[in-house]
Amino acid sequence: MKIIDAHIHFSDIKSFRDTGRDLSRVDYSSEGLRKEMEDGNVVFAVGMGVTEREEGFPDQFVQTPMGLDLDRNLPAMVGVCAGINPFDLDQEALGRLETELQKAEVVGVKIYLGYYPFSASDDIYQSVYDLAAQYKIPVIFHTGDTYSERGLLKYSHPLTLDEVAVTRRDITFLMAHLGDPWVLTGAEVVYKNWNMYADLSGWLVGTKKELTARLVDNHFDHVRHALTYCDHYDKLLFGSDWPLVPIKDYAEFIGELIPSKHVEEVFYKNACHVFPKIKQL
Numbered sequence: 001m002k003i004i005d006a007h008i009h010f011s012d013i014k015s016f017r018d019t020g021r022d023l024s025r026v027d028y029s030s031e032g033l034r035k036e037m038e039d040g041n042v043v044f045a046v047g048m049g050v051t052e053r054e055e056g057f058p059d060q061f062v063q064t065p066m067g068l069d070l071d072r073n074l075p076a077m078v079g080v081c082a083g084i085n086p087f088d089l090d091q092e093a094l095g096r097l098e099t100e101l102q103k104a105e106v107v108g109v110k111i112y113l114g115y116y117p118f119s120a121s122d123d124i125y126q127s128v129y130d131l132a133a134q135y136k137i138p139v140i141f142h143t144g145d146t147y148s149e150r151g152l153l154k155y156s157h158p159l160t161l162d163e164v165a166v167t168r169r170d171i172t173f174l175m176a177h178l179g180d181p182w183v184l185t186g187a188e189v190v191y192k193n194w195n196m197y198a199d200l201s202g203w204l205v206g207t208k209k210e211l212t213a214r215l216v217d218n219h220f221d222h223v224r225h226a227l228t229y230c231d232h233y234d235k236l237l238f239g240s241d242w243p244l245v246p247i248k249d250y251a252e253f254i255g256e257l258i259p260s261k262h263v264e265e266v267f268y269k270n271a272c273h274v275f276p277k278i279k280q281l
Helices: 014-024 030-039 091-101 123-135 158-167 183-192 208-216 221-230 247-255 260-274 276-280
Strands: 003-008 042-048 078-084 106-111 139-142 173-176 196-199
Touching: 003 247, 003 260, 030 042, 030 247, 042 106, 078 091, 091 106, 091 123, 106 123, 106 276, 123 139, 158 173, 158 183, 173 183, 183 196, 183 221, 208 247, 247 260, 260 276
Parallel strands: 003 042, 042 078, 078 106, 106 139, 139 173, 173 196
Antiparallel strands: none
């Protein structure tokens, strides 16, 4: 079965390099990604643009749009979700973002709720939404736990996405991580709003050993509940959050949670719908 991984990273971020080396044991490099995609039958991956300087992410002083800078060349069949720094959203920054959105490989926009102290419905993002609507690309939100203790969880709670989903019906939104650990709330926001989707990435950090252990220790009963409650497998997308986990192992893990009749939707078809540019690449 062909797979689209709707959520990976390919940016020169210290925490990602450390995670790959110490926790997930993946080769966080261009060659490492190519091999993992090949081994996992991943035909396309969506990279979430993010940039940090010496202070680490979240960085208030990086330019919008943030991109994928782990390697000079973007690996084949990897698209970009251009990252947004809300502290850098003047007209010049918006001009740069619009230029990026015109590139074939830029398939979406990523907003890092929680890492930056603004809610999804804040006025600061409205100009970004206008561009997303104009170019008919999705907006992806980080939701749930932050991979930095400097994040503020009140901005990344999935319930905060309900308002923007209602007020901006002209945009397709994707809730990263289904709002984990608030996945039942995330499921309700997806269930209620026809323009809100979710990816199933980032629920664990580690190797296949950790993934297998979590499947049998009832740790994911809350996720099973949320998926059943949402009952919209046509709105859920596979994503690994690589390098947090090996892609193939995480795909097998998520596959255990998805009814067999919906596997092709979750692992391939839904991503083609949410990211229409994929079909052009």
